[in-house]
Amino acid sequence: EIVLTQSPGTLSLSPGERATLSCRASQSVSGSYLAWYQQKPGQAPSLLIYGASNRATGIPDRFSGSGSGTDFILTISRLEPEDFAVYYCQQYGSSPRTFGQGTKLEIK
């Protein structure tokens, strides 16, 4: 099973700042089948990025993803108040599908 490790565990930033979240896989993610999800308190996760770098429908362009192999990055270029949430990476290239432990993005 592929283990995903996200860093940092918590990121404290102010609105307008740039956020960089990391996701490292224990082995290469097949076909860059890596997704990012956002989860707000009391809600289900929602899809942000798929295929490592493709924005899901309706996702603003301040969200971008990059990376391949074992190292992936989610960047939020200018933080809006609604972006403060928990972010999870997920690999869907091999079974079982696995998730990272999450990065909590909090307001500084």
Next chain:
Amino acid sequence: QVQLVQSGADLKKPGASVRVSCKASGYTFTKYIIHWVRQAPGQRLEWMGWINAGDGNTRYSQKFQGRVTITRDTSANTAYMELSSLRSEDTAVYFCARDSLSLMDVWGQGTTVTVSS
């Protein structure tokens, strides 16, 4: 609009079983796979298995093999997840999610299952 609506919270005793339902609307139920994912307190999201709503084929995570059963009722556009031999560590929020091109693109609202004596 595309929606997955899950059954309400449940409290179970250790050793019991729980069944959570996931009713789909706004799309053709039988054309998609439904996943089940759980989130225990303070833990990462954990994939449990999926069902092809069209042909009923299933695949389970090895961790839950033997304890989880995922079924569907096409006449009711509903998928079900049953977890047996419950223990306290199964206390979690359980989500269903639709699979679109291998992505979990639509999620249910989640169902809290509490296992306590």
